[in-house]
Amino acid sequence: MATKTKGNVEFDSLTTITEEKESGYNGPMVDIFLPALEDQGQGGMKVDQYEHVTIANERGEKCYKVLRGEHVSVPVPVFVVLKERYPKL
Numbered sequence: 690m691a692t693k694t695k696g697n698v699e700f701d702s703l704t705t706i707t708e709e710k711e712s713g714y715n716g717p718m719v720d721i722f723l724p725a726l727e728d729q730g731q732g733g734m735k736v737d738q739y740e741h742v743t744i745a746n747e748r749g750e751k752c753y754k755v756l757r758g759e760h761v762s763v764p765v766p767v768f769v770v771l772k773e774r775y776p777k778l
Contacts, residue, residue, distance in 0.1 A: 714764045716764060717764075718763060719762065719764075719768040721761060721762075721768060721771065722759070723740055723755060723757040723775070723778075724757065724758065725757045738758060739755065740754070740757060740771065742755060742770050744767065753767050755767065755771065
C-alpha cells in the first residue's frame, strides 16, 4: 500500500489527517473537578463519564463534553452552567 507523508507523519491511502479546530474561546478558563459516576445495573453497565454542556447564543451553538473524575479546565460560560447544576462545585 502506498504511503504519504504530511509533516513528520506517515500515513497510507486509507488514513486522513485533519487539522485541530480552535476552540474559538480566548477568555479565562476555570479548573474544575466533577466526581466520577459509578457503573450501574446488574451487568455492570458502563455509565457515560462525560457531562454534556451546550452554550447557545446569537453566534450559534457550541457543545462541550466535560470528563468526570479528572481535573479539567473549562471556559467561564461552561463553569456558570455547571455551577447552576452542581451548587457545591
